[in-house]
Amino acid sequence: MGDDRRSFSYYKAIPVIEKLPFKIESGDQVKNLPAIGKSLRDHINEIVTTGKLSKLEHFENDEKVRAVSLFGEVWGVGPATALKLYDKGHRTLDDLQKDDSLTYAQRTGLKFFDDIRQRIPRHEVSEMEKLLQEVGKDILPGVTIVCGGSYRRGKSSCGDMDIVITHDDGKRYTSKHVKPGFLPKFVQRLKDINFLREDLIFSINSIEGTDSGVDTYFGLCTYPGRELRHRIDLKVYPRNRYASGLLAWTGNDVLNRRLRILAESKGYVLDDTGLYLATQSSGGKRAGRSEAIVNCHEEKDVFDTLGFPYLEPHERNL
DNA sequence: CGGCGGTACTG
DNA sequence: CAGTACC
DNA sequence: GCCG
16 A cells, blocks of 8 residues: 555556457457556456456455545545554544644545545636636736646546646746736635635745746635535746646646656756756766756747657647 | 656645 | 655 | 566
8 A cells, every 4th residue: 555656557557458449358468568567467367267356355345445545535635644544543534524633735625525526527627717817817918827737638527727827028038937926916816706715735936037936826716606616726837937837737647757757868857847957966866957947938849859759738648 | 676757835 | 854746 | 566
């Protein structure tokens, strides 16, 4: 449990199996496929011959696994906290509510546990994106507000909304935060109209007149006229960091990892704040980042610099 | 066998 | 600092 | 867990 690496291996194998054009009748048919090694092949063999996986039955009936997985689905509760809560004797979400060790964000995640799990139909995300754009341009004309994440990748429903924001000040290619006060104002206005309802994380890092710092807001919002809470993230990037920000927040996570590994192999460091030339770390194991951002005005510039074929957003569901 | 993304929040 | 989050 |  809590074995991140291993579960990610299972996770990567899922789409590989799903994309097979035939029904698996033997483990041999799964030989030489990417992301599937001996262990997974053995599991597949067991399933096709016996119709079940003995290892899994054990887990399904295990009270501890059940409770810890459930707790881990609460926003802000990860494997370590979930286990601690179980060890304290908690078994249900009602038990958690009585625990006063929960942080504010975890309490909020718990309170709206059922709401947050509901997926949002694509057309509603589209309407809310439009709403955000209108409120935004009212505060700051020329602001760019885009919904990234699974929405931008074309999914028909979304688990949450990932909003990426930037602003061009007209002095093309400047890298400054033109209006560092944008996010607080934006958030306030969105609360005034009852769109944003609860905060989870709210941090302002942008420094006026510089290109450093990204402003972030994580919270809960509601579709106009409704009470059902949805997760929403707002991220404000200075224009010269927007491409990497949009790329990262469009994902998916597999693509992000792949691009970052590729970047490292080519002497770069890639994250949501930019593409950097790696610096020689004297003795250190990990390469540092140079100050200068490799000039990427559009997402395609990042792909091009890394020598990775450009993918349209809808092609990024790896 | 060692590596597996990179960053930034909370408490 | 560990833990958690985001894609 | 898988991969180089």
